[in-house]
Amino acid sequence: MRQIEADLIKKAVKNLCLEANFYLRKDVLEALKKASQSEESLLGKDILQIIIKNAELAAEKKLPLCQDTGSTSVFLEIGQEVNIVGQSLEEAVNEGVRQGYKQGFLRNSMVNDPLFRRQNTADNTPALVYSEVVPGDNLRIRVMPKGAGCDNVSRLKMLKPGDGVAGVKKFILETVKNANGRACPPLVVGVGIGGSFEMAPLLAKKSLFRKLGEPHPDQKVSRLEEELLNEINRLGIGPMGIGGTVTALGVAIEITASHIASLPVAADISCHSLRSAETKL
Amino acid sequence: MVKKLKTPLSEAEIYTLKIGDRVLLSGVVYTARDQTHKRLVEALKKGKHLPFPLKGQVLFYAGPTPASAGKVVGSIGPTTASRLDSYTPLLLERGLKGMIGKGSRSPEVKEAIKENSAVYFLAVGGAGAYLAEYVKKAEVIAYEDLGPEAVYKLEVRDFPVIVAIDAFSSDLFQEGPLKYQR
Numbered sequence: 112m113r114q115i116e117a118d119l120i121k122k123a124v125k126n127l128c129l130e131a132n133f134y135l136r137k138d139v140l141e142a143l144k145k146a147s148q149s150e151e152s153l154l155g156k157d158i159l160q161i162i163i164k165n166a167e168l169a170a171e172k173k174l175p176l177c178q179d180t181g182s183t184s185v186f187l188e189i190g191q192e193v194n195i196v197g198q199s200l201e202e203a204v205n206e207g208v209r210q211g212y213k214q215g216f217l218r219n220s221m222v223n224d225p226l227f228r229r230q231n232t233a234d235n236t237p238a239l240v241y242s243e244v245v246p247g248d249n250l251r252i253r254v255m256p257k258g259a260g261c262d263n264v265s266r267l268k269m270l271k272p273g274d275g276v277a278g279v280k281k282f283i284l285e286t287v288k289n290a291n292g293r294a295c296p297p298l299v300v301g302v303g304i305g306g307s308f309e310m311a312p313l314l315a316k317k318s319l320f321r322k323l324g325e326p327h328p329d330q331k332v333s334r335l336e337e338e339l340l341n342e343i344n345r346l347g348i349g350p351m352g353i354g355g356t357v358t359a360l361g362v363a364i365e366i367t368a369s370h371i372a373s374l375p376v377a378a379d380i381s382c383h384s385l386r387s388a389e390t391k392l
Numbered sequence: 393m394v395k396k397l398k399t400p401l402s403e404a405e406i407y408t409l410k411i412g413d414r415v416l417l418s419g420v421v422y423t424a425r426d427q428t429h430k431r432l433v434e435a436l437k438k439g440k441h442l443p444f445p446l447k448g449q450v451l452f453y454a455g456p457t458p459a460s461a462g463k464v465v466g467s468i469g470p471t472t473a474s475r476l477d478s479y480t481p482l483l484l485e486r487g488l489k490g491m492i493g494k495g496s497r498s499p500e501v502k503e504a505i506k507e508n509s510a511v512y513f514l515a516v517g518g519a520g521a522y523l524a525e526y527v528k529k530a531e532v533i534a535y536e537d538l539g540p541e542a543v544y545k546l547e548v549r550d551f552p553v554i555v556a557i558d559a560f561s562s563d564l565f566q567e568g569p570l571k572y573q574r
Contacts (some may be wrong), residue, residue, distance in 0.1 A: 161516045161522055169521035216460045218466070292565055353569070
């Protein structure tokens with residue numbers, strides 16, 4: 112067994128919170144630069160240039176890219192030969208988030224209960240922690256802060272198997288149309304297909320970690336990604352929803368087995384400020 | 393075309409604005425989000441005074457990140473305006489003239505904007521570090537217990553916005569996309 116100190120995890124999570132919020136992902140920045148070239152609307156072009164300038168300023172001044180520094184999702188891939196010592200894993204992750212948000216002057220956006228008191232927990236915890244056990248003796252940590260503007264328009268639908276590819280497309284396009292300007296387009300659309308009622312959204316979320324422009328290895332799926340991206344960009348929604356030819360920067364699909372009677376589809380909508388960072392211990 | 397405007401806004405100025413106009417706003421704006429709106433509207437309904445005057449004023453739907461040492465404000469940018477739609481008509485009736493947010497508004501809000509000669513501005517979302525450059529002063533003046541949802545009195549200079557719904561009921565969120573649908 113390889114031992115990993117909880118303290119190391121804490122520090123890693125803290126640093127990843129800072130990195131994700133201050134430095135826009137390279138692939139996202141590249142996609143924005145391309146979009147600012149191709150966008151036909153002048154106002155849309157202006158908006159994209161502001162977004163690019165924002166990324167430069169945020170990095171230079173160590174300011175959050177967006178004031179909504181999000182709820183903090185933390186994905187852990189724990190090698191089965193790893194033994195974590197010193198503290199509970201979940202506590203270590205939460206402490207990392209707490210320290211990161213404090214040190215980086217990031218906004219605390221979590222409330223203790225969603226329905227009754229809605230009191231701000233004042234340290235952005237609890238983090239949303241997803242763990243899986245994998246072969247090996249490493250611990251992979253991936254952090255994704257995500258704002259509510261785009262999370263609030265994400266959707267899940269249990270389609271009928273007979274709805275097929277056309278049904279999936281229709282649902283994704285409807286979701287993007289409904290999101291409109293509210294989710295800060297140009298969007299990145301993470302799609303999860305298959306699994307079950309709870310698994311499809313998780314797949315959709317995970318797909319947002321994939322590098323923009325990197326197609327799914329299965330050609331049937333990558334073709335669907337490409338078709339969806341083209342169709343989304345023909346909607347005309349444009350940057351910030353006021354019209355334009357770039358409504359999405361990318362579509363990433365993850366797909367897995369499902370029940371003979373099911374076709375779950377989830378669309379996890381990300382704003383243009385798609386933030387994530389990862390490390391391996 | 394870029395227009396320069398100072399807050400508070402007059403009706404005469406508002407009538408010169410058309411959707412798609414780029415505007416640089418200067419002067420005082422107040423931040424207000426969900427919980428703040430709830431409190432403001434409750435206060436109005438009970439006939440109580442508000443913590444700031446509404447007449448001619450501009451609300452910025454925003455909750456900044458905390459300012460680090462020596463900074464006026466952290467990152468600041470618009471939140472989704474439609475969440476506040478149910479509160480907005482009453483505020484407009486009571487003298488509110490401008491709103492800065494992101495995303496489209498309800499038909500009721502559009503109607504109230506027209507009836508009360510007001511304007512809804514779009515600011516670029518997810519560009520909080522950029523927009524913070526145009527905020528010259530920031531002070532919490534009410535509801536401090538709400539954390540990021542407290543009311544900040546901001547002094548802005550040449551704060552860049554786009555007219556999204558004008559006083560004539562034109563809506564950039566409807567008209568803009570129509571031009572680019574293929």
